[in-house]
Amino acid sequence: MDLRYTAAEQQFRADLREWLGDVLPGLGPEPHREDWEARRAWDTGWQRMLYDAGYAGINWPKEFGGRGATPAEHLIFIEETERARAPYVGMNFVGLLHAGPTLIAEASDEQKAFHLPGILKGEHVWCQGFSEPNAGSDLASLRCRAVRDGDDYVVNGQKIWTSYGHMADYCEMLVRTDTEVPKHKGISWLIVPMKTPGIDIRPLETMEGTAEFCEVFFDDVRIPVVNRVGDENDGWRVTMVTLSFERGTAFVSDVLESMELVRDLAELAKTITSNGATRWEDAGLRREIGRIAAEFDALWALTKRNISQAQRTGLVGVGGNVFKIAWSDLRQHLGDVTMRLLDRASLSLDDVSELPTGRHIHARFYAISMTIAAGTSQVNRNIVGERVLGLPKDR
Amino acid sequence: MDFELTDDQVSLQEGVRAFLDGRFPLDTVREIEAAGHLDRGRWAELGETGVFSITLAEADGGLELGVSEAALVFEELGRALVPGPLVATFLAAPWIDGAATGETIVGRFEPGTPVSVLEHPADLDALFTLTSDGVRRIEPATIATRPVERPIDALTPLGIVDGDVPAGELIADAAAAERARLVGIVLTSALQLGLALRSTELATAYAKEREQFGRVIGSFQAVKHLCADMLVRAEVARAAVYAAAVALDGRSDDDPVRAAAAAKILAGDAAIANGKTGIQVHGGIGYTWEVDAQRFWKRATVLDTHFGNSDEHAEAVAAML
Numbered sequence: 001m002d003l004r005y006t007a008a009e010q011q012f013r014a015d016l017r018e019w020l021g022d023v024l025p026g027l028g029p030e031p032h033r034e035d036w037e038a039r040r041a042w043d044t045g046w047q048r049m050l051y052d053a054g055y056a057g058i059n060w061p062k063e064f065g066g067r068g069a070t071p072a073e074h075l076i077f078i079e080e081t082e083r084a085r086a087p088y089v090g091m092n093f094v095g096l097l098h099a100g101p102t103l104i105a106e107a108s109d110e111q112k113a114f115h116l117p118g119i120l121k122g123e124h125v126w127c128q129g130f131s132e133p134n135a136g137s138d139l140a141s142l143r144c145r146a147v148r149d150g151d152d153y154v155v156n157g158q159k160i161w162t163s164y165g166h167m168a169d170y171c172e173m174l175v176r177t178d179t180e181v182p183k184h185k186g187i188s189w190l191i192v193p194m195k196t197p198g199i200d201i202r203p204l205e206t207m208e209g210t211a212e213f214c215e216v217f218f219d220d221v222r223i224p225v226v227n228r229v230g231d232e233n234d235g236w237r238v239t240m241v242t243l244s245f246e247r248g249t250a251f252v253s254d255v256l257e258s259m260e261l262v263r264d265l266a267e268l269a270k271t272i273t274s275n276g277a278t279r280w281e282d283a284g285l286r287r288e289i290g291r292i293a294a295e296f297d298a299l300w301a302l303t304k305r306n307i308s309q310a311q312r313t314g315l316v317g318v319g320g321n322v323f324k325i326a327w328s329d330l331r332q333h334l335g336d337v338t339m340r341l342l343d344r345a346s347l348s349l350d351d352v353s354e355l356p357t358g359r360h361i362h363a364r365f366y367a368i369s370m371t372i373a374a375g376t377s378q379v380n381r382n383i384v385g386e387r388v389l390g391l392p393k394d395r
Numbered sequence: 396m397d398f399e400l401t402d403d404q405v406s407l408q409e410g411v412r413a414f415l416d417g418r419f420p421l422d423t424v425r426e427i428e429a430a431g432h433l434d435r436g437r438w439a440e441l442g443e444t445g446v447f448s449i450t451l452a453e454a455d456g457g458l459e460l461g462v463s464e465a466a467l468v469f470e471e472l473g474r475a476l477v478p479g480p481l482v483a484t485f486l487a488a489p490w491i492d493g494a495a496t497g498e499t500i501v502g503r504f505e506p507g508t509p510v511s512v513l514e515h516p517a518d519l520d521a522l523f524t525l526t527s528d529g530v531r532r533i534e535p536a537t538i539a540t541r542p543v544e545r546p547i548d549a550l551t552p553l554g555i556v557d558g559d560v561p562a563g564e565l566i567a568d569a570a571a572a573e574r575a576r577l578v579g580i581v582l583t584s585a586l587q588l589g590l591a592l593r594s595t596e597l598a599t600a601y602a603k604e605r606e607q608f609g610r611v612i613g614s615f616q617a618v619k620h621l622c623a624d625m626l627v628r629a630e631v632a633r634a635a636v637y638a639a640a641v642a643l644d645g646r647s648d649d650d651p652v653r654a655a656a657a658a659k660i661l662a663g664d665a666a667i668a669n670g671k672t673g674i675q676v677h678g679g680i681g682y683t684w685e686v687d688a689q690r691f692w693k694r695a696t697v698l699d700t701h702f703g704n705s706d707e708h709a710e711a712v713a714a715m716l
Contacts, residue, residue, distance in 0.1 A: 001404065001463050001637055003647035005396050072396045266716040287706055290713030294657035297712075298631050301398075301638035308398040322630045325623070378616075384626055385619035389599045392614040 003304060005072070012069075013076045019053055020084040030087070033362075034210055040125060040167045043090035047122030056120040057096065064104050064112060065120050071311040075252060075304070082256040089253075091164045095119035095126035099172040102189070105241045106230045111191065115170070129159040129173035129192065129216060130239070137379045139174075140183045140236060144218065146175035146190065148225070153177070153190065155198075155221040161373075165214030166201045168194050178233050189235035191227040198222070208349065208365045251327060255303055258331060259296045261363055262289060265334075268356065269341055279341050288337050295330050299323065318388045321380045328370035328377060335364035398637070400467070407460075408467045414444055415475040421687050424476050428549050428690075433479045433500060433518045442497015446472070447485045451495055457488075462578055466585040466640035470633075473589020473666075476690060478550040480515055482582045482701070483523070486575045490530060490566045491521045503579075504533060504560065507700065514697075516540045516554035524563060525572045525579075531563035548693035580655040580702045581643055584636045587662035587698050591632055594666075594673035594691045595625040601677055612676075621676055625669045632658075632665040653715050656708040663705040666695035 005013065027046075031038035050056045059074045060066020069077065089096060100119045103112055118124035135142035144157030155175055162171070171192040178186030194201070198221035203211035230238040266289055269279040280286055306319040338360045339346040349365075351358040371377045385391045400408070418440055427434050441447065449465045451457020458464070465485070472481055483503035484494050493499030502519040504511075513519075519535045538561070540554025567575075599622050602613030612618045639658035642651040670692025674681035681688045699705060 001398055001400060001641050001646070003396055003398060003638065003641050003649070009396065075396075263716055266713070283710075286713045287709040289716070290709035290711070291660055291705070293716055294635070294660045294709065294712045295631070297638075297653070297657040298635035298661045302631055302634035304396065304398045305634050305637075308396065311397065312399055319630070322627050325627050326631045378620070381620040381623040382616065384623040385613075385616075388626060389595075389613075389619075389622050391599065391602060391619045391622060392611060394614045394616060394619075 005076070009072055009076060012073050013080060016055070016077060016080045017084070019055075020080060020086055023049060023053075024084055024086060027087070036164075036167055040091055040164075042087060043092055044122035044125065046087040046090075047092045047096075047120075051121045056122075057100065057116075060100065060104065060116075060120075064116050071307045075307050078252045079256060082253050082260075091125045091167060092119070092122060094128050094163070094168075094172065095124060095170075098128060099126045099170070102172065102238060102241050103229065106189070106238045108229075110226075111229060115191070118169075124169045125164060125167055126170045126172060127162045127165045127168035127194070127214075129162055129165075129171045131161045132158055133160055137376055139239075140187065142174055142176060142187065144173075144175050145179075146177050146188060146223070148177075149222075151225050152222040153188075153225060153228075155190075155192070155218045155223055157218050159216040159218075160204065160213075162201075162214045162216050163212055165194070165216050166203065170194060171216070174235055174239060177235075181233070184236045186233055187235035187239070188232050189229045189238040190223055191229060192221070192223055193227075196221050196223065206365075207368070208362070251323065252303055252307075255296060255300050255327065258327075258334070259293070259300065261360065262293045262296060262334065264356075265289065265338060265341065265360060266293075268360070272342070272345065272355070274343060285337065285341055289341075292330065292334050292337065295326075299327050299330065302326070318384065321375075321383050321388075324375065325377055325380045325384070328367070331363075331367035331370050335367040338364050398641075404464060404467055407464055408471060411444070411446075411468050411471045412474070415471055415477065419475045419477050421476065424478065424550065424690075425687075427478055431549075431552065433515065435500070438479060438500055439497040441477070441481075442495065446481070447488045447497060448495040449485075451488055455489070456495055461640070461644040461646075462581060463637070463640040463644050463646070465578075466581055466636060469582045469585035470589040470592070470636070473586035473694075474593045476550070476590070476593070476687075476694060479518070481586065482579050485582060486579055487521065487523055491523065491532065493520070502535070504538070504556075505701065506560075511556040511560070512543070513538060513540050513554045513556055514551050516542070517552065523566070524560075525576050527569060527572070529565050529569050530567035530572045530575060532566045533561055533563035537561050548690070548697045550690065550694065551697050576702065577643055577651055577655050580659050581636065581639045583698055583701050584632075584639065584655075584658040584662035587659075587666035587695060588629065588632050588636045590691050590695050590698070591625070591629040591662065591665040591669040594669035594688065595622065595629055597688055597691070598622055598625060598669075598673040598676040605678075618676060621672050625672050628665040628668055632661040635661040650715075653712060656711045656715075659702065659708045660705045660712070663695070663699045663708075667692065667699060670695045 031042050057066030058069045058077045062068035103115055132142050146153035146155045171194055173190045173192045174187055175190055176186055177188040198219045200217040202215050204213040204215050205211055272279045302323055306316050310316050342357055345352050345355055345357050349361055386393055445458050448457040449460050453459045480502045484501040487501035488495040491501050494501045499520045500518050501521045504522055504524040522533045522535045524531050539557050541557055543553040546553045602618050602622055603611055605612050635658045639654035641647045642649040642654040673688040677686055677688050680686050
């Protein structure tokens, strides 16, 4: 066990830090969260800068245009970009972290040659068409139908929770290609161009009143068979490649962001007064925040354990599920404390009376989605109970 | 950066586990409990195995290893529910003769609120206390204690300290005392981690064999999720404890003071919560003396009071924000 970085890792950090110091001051102000066109330009523009500097696809293999960095270097990359407040992966998320890795693992040479550079250069934004209104935790029960007609699949059905669907160029999509076999065995994985006729994209308003997610409706949408990745009806296996990525290193920057949130909340508590004393003078609140900070420290350490395991074995394993359960619960706890601490100032989604509260309220809302997205905490607890502890399935 | 255990660390931990499985099975722990005092023969065996001399120089009969290795060993001691002043005797190894070899049982006096207690008063050959000016050795016989008739952990007999405690003789400086405090926190956390892990194992094993409504209770999600949460708490605590140990060894950029506080909070909370949940998973039989689940919760409550409880460490972390 050694948490010190090697000379090569330190050099990687120093070079990256220098580059960030050079380019970030020239970047304009970050657009508003709900100005979608501007956000797309911002996110993909940043991706192009990363590409030109050789940092795009940091953990992708070199032969597919990535940097081929080790998991530890990937961690350093996220640490440094977060520290420097560089733009987040944003709309490039699905392409870089889901679709890209799946294409690398499963796609044909032609598919890779066309799509991977588009993702790396920030030319193409991807979205994910997995979940359906009746296929959430039980994803394999999805019903969006694709029927073969000549060289095309004709797709009919609905997808939901499609982040940035209205801004995306391509969709990684799961469709049912066989209804006569057990549910996992009749699914195929398609690359769907979002401009194809018959696709209707409608924003789905979240409980925060924003439209980050979309519902996507497919009405006789013709998708060429050559857009299928992997064999027909082998899409579930192809999907598992993607989902294991999602539960692996995808949350690293969120831990760092959470630690910063806690520090900022502590600062805020020192400036807000209630009944003649600052909120920070409330020993109960102060200890609760101290405890939450310690728990995030522990999750940062767990992240390093997971990364080290990935470095040795290539897999994150169950550490990813353990992390997801603990981290999302902790974000919910932080959210509750945030609301209590801010008291009446917690009642607005935007900053009130010059106090920088809006960010904390947004984080509180977002935390509510964290125990649901990427596998609900309940599904994750089943996975831990069954696959790690060996408890029997309840079917 | 590589946070995985080295091959040597894995074999050290496996070796200690094999030793403890053989010499400190839970049956033996229950016998020690019934006897009401520590087993000196077995304490000496712990010493021979190197439990108290892991970090001592080879010239002093030690293994010359780090706090990381000591934490792995103490995790196993916690897992086995080994009773006695393990951390105190470990810390005393450089200062008090016979501590390293297990010939001398050394306790630590920690002034407490609302009362001060001394653990294992009848078993102690030597005693020290950590103060701001250094480590002070106190003769156990010079402290007047009144036995507690029913200590909550029957494996941790207690005496209430009446009257003044002598200042004692200064045997190491303030820096040594502060270092001992940090190492003590981390090794106590490692014991707590071991408790949390074993509680999980015992509860899971029971959930796999106990049948109600015609099937094993571990197939019910309500029970399965209790067990999953135990594992989550233990694994998060493990990361915190190992990170603190590595920081004390100087093999990390983390602040060792904050890392130690975080370890004590996470491992302390995990040990108590898993102890409690372990009893819950056992149901009614879990509330009886014969089942071991309760012993883990009891030890967890004792260790939470060592070197500051989790609230005090939460306060300390808050002050570092």
